Amino acid sequence: xxxxxxxxxxxxxxxxxxxxxxxxxxxxxxxxxxxxxxxxxxxxxxxxxxxxxxxxxxxxxxxxxxxxxxxxxxxxxxxxxxxxxxxxxxxxxxxxxxxxxxxxxxxxxxxxxxxxxxxxxxxxxxxxxxxxx
Amino acid sequence: xxxxxxxxxxxxxxxxxxxxxxxxxxxxxxxxxxxxxxxxxxxxxxxxxxxxxxxxxxxxxxxxxxxxxxxxxxxxxxxxxxxxxxxxxxxxxxxxxxxxxxxxxxxxxxxxxxxxxxxxxxxxxxxxxxxxxxxxxxxxxxxxxxxxxxxxxxxxxxxxxxxxxxxxxxxxxxxxxxxxxxxxxxxxxxxxxxxxxxxxxxxxxxxxxxxxxxxxxxxxxxxxxxxxxxxxxxxxxxxxxxxxxxxxxxxxxxxxxxxxxxxxxxxxxxxxxxxxxxxxxxxxxxxxxxxxxxxxxxxxxxxxxxxxxxxx
Numbered sequence: 001x002x003x004x005x006x007x008x009x010x011x012x013x014x015x016x017x018x019x020x021x022x023x024x025x026x027x028x029x030x031x032x033x034x035x036x037x038x039x040x041x042x043x044x045x046x047x048x049x050x051x052x053x054x055x056x057x058x059x060x061x062x063x064x065x066x067x068x069x070x071x072x073x074x075x076x077x078x079x080x081x082x083x084x085x086x087x088x089x090x091x092x093x094x095x096x097x098x099x100x101x102x103x104x105x106x107x108x109x110x111x112x113x114x115x116x117x118x119x120x121x122x123x124x125x126x127x128x129x130x131x132x133x
Numbered sequence: 134x135x136x137x138x139x140x141x142x143x144x145x146x147x148x149x150x151x152x153x154x155x156x157x158x159x160x161x162x163x164x165x166x167x168x169x170x171x172x173x174x175x176x177x178x179x180x181x182x183x184x185x186x187x188x189x190x191x192x193x194x195x196x197x198x199x200x201x202x203x204x205x206x207x208x209x210x211x212x213x214x215x216x217x218x219x220x221x222x223x224x225x226x227x228x229x230x231x232x233x234x235x236x237x238x239x240x241x242x243x244x245x246x247x248x249x250x251x252x253x254x255x256x257x258x259x260x261x262x263x264x265x266x267x268x269x270x271x272x273x274x275x276x277x278x279x280x281x282x283x284x285x286x287x288x289x290x291x292x293x294x295x296x297x298x299x300x301x302x303x304x305x306x307x308x309x310x311x312x313x314x315x316x317x318x319x320x321x322x323x324x325x326x327x328x329x330x331x332x333x334x335x336x337x338x339x340x341x342x343x344x345x346x347x348x349x350x351x352x353x354x355x356x357x358x359x360x361x362x363x364x365x366x367x368x369x370x371x372x373x374x375x376x377x378x379x380x381x382x383x384x385x386x387x388x389x390x391x392x393x394x395x396x397x398x399x400x401x402x403x404x405x406x407x408x409x410x411x412x413x414x415x416x417x418x419x420x421x422x423x424x425x426x427x428x429x430x431x432x433x434x435x436x437x438x439x440x441x442x443x444x445x
Contacts, residue, residue, distance in 0.1 A: 029222060034245050046235055053145060
């Protein structure tokens with residue numbers, strides 16, 4: 001059987017707006033991926049631990065509170081600490097363009113802002129996921 | 134990463150990877166199971182099933198929290214349906230399990246059914262072996278929202294808990310066959326709501342119908358949301374466990390589970406072989422004959438069986 005891509009869709013921080021995260025979760029499912037959804041208001045520690053327990057290939061972070069510069073790199077650091085540096089981490093939400101280089105320098109491999117077509121995110125994950133050797 | 138050694142040492146990353154191999158039918162899964170199987174047979178496996186929305190996930194997280202006291206380790210396998218169209222799945226059981234998500238003694242794994250129709254996935258059986266080998270004392274298997282006939286959990290668990298909610302009166306009547314027959318413990322969840330007593334009484338009346346059994350399944354009223362009565366479920370599971378132990382039925386169950394482990398793998402391998410057999414060029418003509426109605430499926434199956442399957 002083929003390796004099924006497992007994606008953790010996670011909402012770090014304090015905002016409760018998860019419409020976007022849920023729409024994405026659905027799009028990933030329709031693309032044949034297995035999506036684990038955490039619910040809102042999770043800590044970076046919780047997200048990294050769930051990623052480890054679920055053996056996901058991708059962590060998709062959504063944040064609309066403005067705290068992405070703190071929370072996203074924290075998730076990346078914790079994943080690396082747990083030996084999961086090969087997991088593809090992407091982010092989305094209301095993220096100003098000027099923050100994107102900072103996030104990319106801190107291990108968030110792509111950032112999808114508002115208005116990104118679902119197919120773009122799906123295709124990015126398909127082509128960038130790190131399959132284990 | 135040496136997954137086998139990691140699993141045996143209880144390393145979570147190895148456990149998680151091992152379960153992925155089992156789920157993906159990765160060739161390394163067979164190697165892993167070979168290496169860990171001698172260390173299995175120690176965990177006590179409990180299945181939880183019931184209709185969608187009765188509160189299974191919340192209940193499981195409450196139970197896991199209580200069971201993980203002391204040095205006991207609890208592994209949870211939470212199964213959600215895979216889309217038959219895309220092959221994808223949204224595994225959302227965790228949303229209701231966050232109380233225990235960071236407890237060091239609780240491991241939770243979400244699994245898609247991936248084409249299985251019995252309420253669990255084909256990999257659930259071997260995933261529970263991985264948890265067993267990793268030293269988990271309890272394995273809780275939560276099925277998809279199950280109706281009447283999704284009874285496979287009964288074959289992977291020693292104790293099966295059937296969960297209901299108030300207001301299911303007529304449904305319980307309709308469920309007389311199927312999941313009403315596999316319950317060792319019945320739980321009426323959401324007992325703080327109206328109608329819980331009535332539901333519990335209806336369940337009890339159906340359970341009494343099959344009273345020739347040596348074990349009399351208790352009917353418990355609890356509220357997972359309010360965290361009330363959870364210890365009564367664990368107590369009832371404990372009683373069922375000692376009933377099985379003292380009657381020799383646990384040993385029987387373990388033997389028949391080992392037999393099923395073999396059967397399931399055999400079945401998967403045979404099915405693969407048969408598919409392969411059907412793809413052989415020599416058979417295409419015969420398959421065409423069936424398509425043209427010059428032959429029929431039974432005749433071709435007889436031929437295949439005789440000529441190819443019973444190889445010397």
